[in-house]
Amino acid sequence: MKYRPLMLLMVAAFALPSLLFLPGCKPHNPVTAVEGDAAQKVYVAPGKYDEFYNIVSGGFNGQVAVYGIPSGRLLRIIPVFAQFPENGWGFSEETKPMLNTSHGFVPWDDAHHVALSTTNGVHDGRWAFINGNNTPRIARISLKTFRTEEIIEIPNSSGNHSSPFLTENSEYAIAGTRFSYPLDDENSNPDVPISSYKQNFKGTVSFVGINPETGRMGISFQVLTPGVNFDLSRGGRGPSHDWFFFSCYNTEQANTLLEVNASQKDKDFIMALNWKKCEEYVKAGRGKKSKVRYAHNVYDEKTHTGTSTIETETIVLDPKELKDIVYFIPCPKSPHGCDVDPTGEYICGSGKLAAMIPVFSFSKIQKAIADKSFEGEFDGIPVLKYDAVLHGEVKKPGLGPLHTEFDGKGFAYTSFFVSSEIVKWNVKTLEVVDRVPTYYSIGHLSIPGGPTAKPWGKYVIAYNKITKDRYLPTGPELAQSAQLYDISGDKMKLLLDFPTTGEPHYAEAIPANLVSPNSVKIFKIEDNQHPYVTRGEKEAKVTRKGNQVHVQMTTIRSHFVPDNIEGVQMGDEVYFHVTNLEQDWDVPHGFAVKGANNAEILVMPGETCTLKWVPDRVGVVAFYCTDFCSALHQEMQGYVRVSPRGSNVPLTFSTGNKAEPTGATQ
Amino acid sequence: MTKKTTFLAVLLLFAILACTSKKEATDAAQSSPSPADIATTQPETHGVEVKAIELTHPLNQSWVAAGTKIYDLKCAACHRLTGEKLVGPGWKGVTQRREPLWIMNMITNVDMMLEKDPEAQKLLEQCLVRMPNQNVTQEDTRQLIEFMRSNDGER
Numbered sequence: 001m002k003y004r005p006l007m008l009l010m011v012a013a014f015a016l017p018s019l020l021f022l023p024g025c026k027p028h029n030p031v032t033a034v035e036g037d038a039a040q041k042v043y044v045a046p047g048k049y050d051e052f053y054n055i056v057s058g059g060f061n062g063q064v065a066v067y068g069i070p071s072g073r074l075l076r077i078i079p080v081f082a083q084f085p086e087n088g089w090g091f092s093e094e095t096k097p098m099l100n101t102s103h104g105f106v107p108w109d110d111a112h113h114v115a116l117s118t119t120n121g122v123h124d125g126r127w128a129f130i131n132g133n134n135t136p137r138i139a140r141i142s143l144k145t146f147r148t149e150e151i152i153e154i155p156n157s158s159g160n161h162s163s164p165f166l167t168e169n170s171e172y173a174i175a176g177t178r179f180s181y182p183l184d185d186e187n188s189n190p191d192v193p194i195s196s197y198k199q200n201f202k203g204t205v206s207f208v209g210i211n212p213e214t215g216r217m218g219i220s221f222q223v224l225t226p227g228v229n230f231d232l233s234r235g236g237r238g239p240s241h242d243w244f245f246f247s248c249y250n251t252e253q254a255n256t257l258l259e260v261n262a263s264q265k266d267k268d269f270i271m272a273l274n275w276k277k278c279e280e281y282v283k284a285g286r287g288k289k290s291k292v293r294y295a296h297n298v299y300d301e302k303t304h305t306g307t308s309t310i311e312t313e314t315i316v317l318d319p320k321e322l323k324d325i326v327y328f329i330p331c332p333k334s335p336h337g338c339d340v341d342p343t344g345e346y347i348c349g350s351g352k353l354a355a356m357i358p359v360f361s362f363s364k365i366q367k368a369i370a371d372k373s374f375e376g377e378f379d380g381i382p383v384l385k386y387d388a389v390l391h392g393e394v395k396k397p398g399l400g401p402l403h404t405e406f407d408g409k410g411f412a413y414t415s416f417f418v419s420s421e422i423v424k425w426n427v428k429t430l431e432v433v434d435r436v437p438t439y440y441s442i443g444h445l446s447i448p449g450g451p452t453a454k455p456w457g458k459y460v461i462a463y464n465k466i467t468k469d470r471y472l473p474t475g476p477e478l479a480q481s482a483q484l485y486d487i488s489g490d491k492m493k494l495l496l497d498f499p500t501t502g503e504p505h506y507a508e509a510i511p512a513n514l515v516s517p518n519s520v521k522i523f524k525i526e527d528n529q530h531p532y533v534t535r536g537e538k539e540a541k542v543t544r545k546g547n548q549v550h551v552q553m554t555t556i557r558s559h560f561v562p563d564n565i566e567g568v569q570m571g572d573e574v575y576f577h578v579t580n581l582e583q584d585w586d587v588p589h590g591f592a593v594k595g596a597n598n599a600e601i602l603v604m605p606g607e608t609c610t611l612k613w614v615p616d617r618v619g620v621v622a623f624y625c626t627d628f629c630s631a632l633h634q635e636m637q638g639y640v641r642v643s644p645r646g647s648n649v650p651l652t653f654s655t656g657n658k659a660e661p662t663g664a665t666q
Numbered sequence: 667m668t669k670k671t672t673f674l675a676v677l678l679l680f681a682i683l684a685c686t687s688k689k690e691a692t693d694a695a696q697s698s699p700s701p702a703d704i705a706t707t708q709p710e711t712h713g714v715e716v717k718a719i720e721l722t723h724p725l726n727q728s729w730v731a732a733g734t735k736i737y738d739l740k741c742a743a744c745h746r747l748t749g750e751k752l753v754g755p756g757w758k759g760v761t762q763r764r765e766p767l768w769i770m771n772m773i774t775n776v777d778m779m780l781e782k783d784p785e786a787q788k789l790l791e792q793c794l795v796r797m798p799n800q801n802v803t804q805e806d807t808r809q810l811i812e813f814m815r816s817n818d819g820e821r
Binding site: 123502522524525526535536537538554556557558559561581583585587630631634658 | 727739740742743744752753794795796798799800801802
């Protein structure tokens with residue numbers, strides 16, 4: 001036993017170098033050199049709060065998860081692009097329209113990147129944006145209610161990966177196509193051979209305007225681009241405020257076996273786009289109207305109801321004609337991350353297959369454009385000279401660089417998927433100053449405020465792609481593995497492993513006190529403008545409109561009004577509009593009725609939610625509250641009697657004794 | 667009817683429950699909110715004990731009317747206007763059984779009352795459902811009390 005510490009040290013001595021120098025090998029039996037005070041640094045005592053909210057994309061689950069940092073505790077799952085059994089999102093009649101698209105109802109998408117709203121480049125704690133990757137969309141989540149308030153579909157797009165990154169003042173959220181596809185003059189995705197990529201395929205980047213007061217989104221304009229794959233993007237800030245930078249790969253324009261065919265060239269591009277100029281051209285009427293169809297879904301907090309509208313037009317700018325809005329910057333080997341430092345001067349591109357990280361200088365880019373320092377054109381777009389715009393290269397940083405965040409102290413932190421590590425380097429001198437292993441194969445990483453003008457620093461969180469042996473095994477499917485590192489000192493220190501849901505891609509972390517004071521606790525019943533709201537038990541009723549039966553029902557601890565309903569017939573559609581009369585924090589009521597194909601709903605205090613139920617057989621059917629609400633929760637139940645079609649049972653409803661008329665006694 | 671006379675109006679004394687957290691703009695990350703801040707500094711919750719209340723005669727009829735509406739929206743689900751217990755006790759006679767100040771705090775500061783007040787605790791033992799905070803403002807509660815007085819036959 002007494003030799004064990006020595007053995008551990010020896011293992012560490014062998015494991016670390018092998019991790020760094022054996023490409024493609026995953027470290028087995030990793031040595032997690034956790035220091036003695038790590039537990040103290042992540043321990044948030046019972047009744048205490050975390051310091052940061054970590055707003056984390058759920059990847060293929062289409063949701064957003066909210067964790068507390070430094071504890072790593074899961075605080076909330078926010079459904080966005082996917083139906084959610086926990087609260088009826090996408091199941092209730094009110095929220096079904098939120099998942100509507102030009103393709104109809106899409107119950108599940110792939111959500112990749114979180115972008116928190118900023119004012120003057122600094123977190124303002126108002127909204128979180130996230131992209132729907134598969135059926136291209138951008139969603140806006142309120143950080144007051146932690147609910148999805150708006151989802152806008154992106155037309156002329158396919159694979160909305162390079163999204164929804166924001167401009168400095170949240171003027172725009174961005175949507176860049178990962179999959180170029182055929183776009184002709186009518187932008188109609190015509191029927192052409194797949195092999196005609198080079199002739200017919202185009203990309204677009206869309207600028208989705210954000211109303212500074214309400215957050216409401218609208219597609220302001222789209223820019224047509226050559227057919228390539230846009231990967232990630234970042235807005236400029238400070239001196240580069242007017243610009244947006246997009247990484248692109250597959251400049252080979254391959255349409256098959258991209259793994260090989262899109263990895264041929266030494267350099268692909270970072271696309272620099274001047275969106276202020278674009279605005280001017282749009283204003284001057286230089287855009288072309290494009291006939292499209294896209295859904296725009298808005299959730300109203302007063303009516304507690306989403307509405308979906310199909311829009312039919314966008315404005316498209318063509319940089320082949322408008323020569324000074326788009327430039328390509330050569331960037332080595334299939335760049336993935338494209339990150340702008342807090343000052344707005346440095347842009348680093350992370351070539352997935354490159355053995356270095358190029359850092360570009362915004363002032364040099366401006367000079368090169370002014371000097372027309374071009375090495376040629378790509379599909380009609382000027383390509384700047386690499387050496388003319390390069391600040392410098394970080395030499396031999398690791399293998400497979402993906403993403404970079406900043407600490408506001410002049411350092412950058414880049415994730416390396418292949419060598420499974422975070423590497424810290426000096427943005428000005430480009431020297432590597434520290435590196436730590438991650439378990440295993442890190443994808444994105446997040447420093448609180450790391451993509452803003454004002455990083456809050458303190459921690460970096462690794463979102464790893466491979467979990468393997470980090471937790472107790474749970475069969476073939478595993479939670480994902482995140483890791484928290486302390487970056488307050490010179491050296492990064494591993495503090496904590498915590499499991500995450502879905503497959504996190506990008507995430508942001510924001511100080512708790514920018515969000516928590518605004519968090520809504522209830523919906524005021526007085527403000528409820530739902531068309532079927534029941535303001536008090538006296539208003540509860542059941543009405544028939546043809547074969548539709550509308551039940552306006554209330555809940556309070558612990559009964560429904562009405563709880564006995566008769567006169568429903570086979571062939572009827574029954575709509576339970578459930579209003580929760582509670583006005584206290586954290587007193588939701590649930591509602592479930594046997595055989596409902598939409599299952600259940602959960603109703604927050606002051607809210608009205610609707611469950612549609614089509615009875616499929618005659619008989620007496622029970623409904624009940626699914627959320628343990630009080631000592632008499634098990635008593636919170638009721639019955640609906642379903643009679644044969646044409647039955648003469650009258651439509652009646654009641655609860656207990658008839659409530660006496662109210663009013664002052666004289 | 668004469669046993670209740672006019673009380674002098676003393677307006678609210680604020681018991682500052684939460685320690686104010688020092689907020690430095692330059693280091694927002696350092697000053698995260700405390701649970702006490704969260705629980706007491708939002709409009710939807712109360713926590714400020716009411717110390718005095720004024721009753722006037724005759725009844726203010728517009729308050730009675732307003733109180734009726736608030737009753738229908740926020741109270742009727744649990745309280746009958748007769749003496750019959752539903753979820754909570756019936757309201758008949760409540761203004762004789764309880765001081766107006768007790769009623770006021772039971773509605774606007776129910777957590778405090780259930781923690782401290784023996785009569786409130788007795789009711790919880792009988793009803794077994796915590797009287798909820800129904801987000802009734804002090805002004806609205808005053809109108810509810812007028813409605814209760816009217817329900818008890820005052821004019």
